[in-house]
Amino acid sequence: MATETSGIDWQDAFENALYIPGAERYPPRWQSQAAAFRETWVNADLDVRYGDGERTLLDLFQPQGTPRGLAVFVHGGFWHKFDKSCWSHLAAGALARGWAVAVPGYTLAPQARISQITAQVGMALQVAAARVSGPIRLAGHSAGGHLVTRMACINAPLTPSVAARIDKITSISGVHDLRPLRLHRMNDVLNLDAAEARAESPALRDPRPDMRLTAWVGGNERPEFLRQTALLTEAWQEGINSCQRVIENDRNHFDVIDGLVSADHALTEAFVG
Template sequence: MATETSGIDWQDAFENASYIPGAAQYPDRWSAQAAAFRAAWPDAELDLPYGDAERARFDLFLPKAAPRGLAVFVHGGFWLRFDKSIWSHLAAGALARGWAVAIPSYTLAPEARISAITAQIGAALHAAASRVPGPICLAGHSAGGHLVTRMGCTNAPLTPRVAARIDKITSISGLHDLRPLRLHSMNEALNLDAAEARAESPVLRDPRPDLRLTAWVGGNERPEFLRQTAILTEAWQEGIATCTRVIENGRTHFDVIDGLADPDHPLTEAFVG
């Protein structure tokens, strides 16, 4: 009897830093940019609670006039690292276009399973939506791309009223099929079993039919992130209002998000345009 194996090194497949020059400098750079942005933006409400957990907090940045709606950015880090304070500067593009911007933190693994983090993002979205009227646009990077596309699923932890307000979702280098993560060493902290990996994979869930989706990825990213982007658009393209895949040439997993800080960048256009 012949047997076949995939031949994929799943440990290497999700490895970003080893393939990005100067990767170790990015977190300090992000933190400095975010702190400078918060210091310069007067209309910000920081550390607003959306639940009882220590990290259940979000920052809300308000535009200079009445907001056109609510834009939410959810950070990445494989559900294992980072918090809202590192990404404040990425609110700049949407703010300049007149949107209020919410950036939540969430409880990290292994303290929380991915399904619990999904529920937290639903709670954060409800809390932010109660403060800002109008349409809602979501963007998330890496693990955050997973979390915002989960908000677009028909079984998302959202009330019908809030779910109906979601107009656009932009997943940036998102993770949409979680099953391969069970073959990576990070699963020692994520604790994904087969059932949760299936249940939390947006590619295996039904999307809301009224959504507009952009799946964005850098052209210089690892092949697995290109695959993860492609399979989401393949899975959802016939079930939603619009479905667009963008490969931004020359971008890596760490700098592909930079466009969100620029109101004229096509990524900001995809997010809130």
């Protein structure tokens, strides 16, 4: 009996850094830019606790004047890398447009399963939403793209009142079908089983119908991230208020987030426009 395989090298499919020139320079650059931003933006509440874990803290940056609403950025790192302190500068564009911006941290794998991280992001949203009134807009990068689209699902771990305030999601290079991750060596850290991979995959869940989605991805990204972006928009296009896919030319998985620092960039427009 013949056995058919997909022919996909799943180890290579998610290896972003191997295909980005100077990839090793990005993390220290992010940390430096984020630290400089926190030093200069004085209207901020740092390390607001929303849970019992060491990393269950969020930073809340306030604009000048009354906020137009709450914008939330959730960081990536395949659920097991980085923390909120690397990304503060990405609040700049939304703040310039008058939005308060929350940047939550969360417990990293393997100390937390992905389903637990999903629950923590829901808790962070509840706490941030209690501090800022008005509409809520979510953006997340890579694993953060997964986490914010999970918040758009009907079964998101949110109270009905907070869920109803979320009207727009921007997933940047998100992972929306987790099942291939079980075939990657990182699953030694994530410990995804088949049931959790399905349950936590936004592309396999029903979205709230009143949601607007932008799935954003760089044109120079690995084919798997282009596929994951297309997969979500195809799965959700008939189930939500509006759904669009944007491929930003000449951007890779690491620099695709850079637009968030500018108020007039199209990515910031997608986030809070």
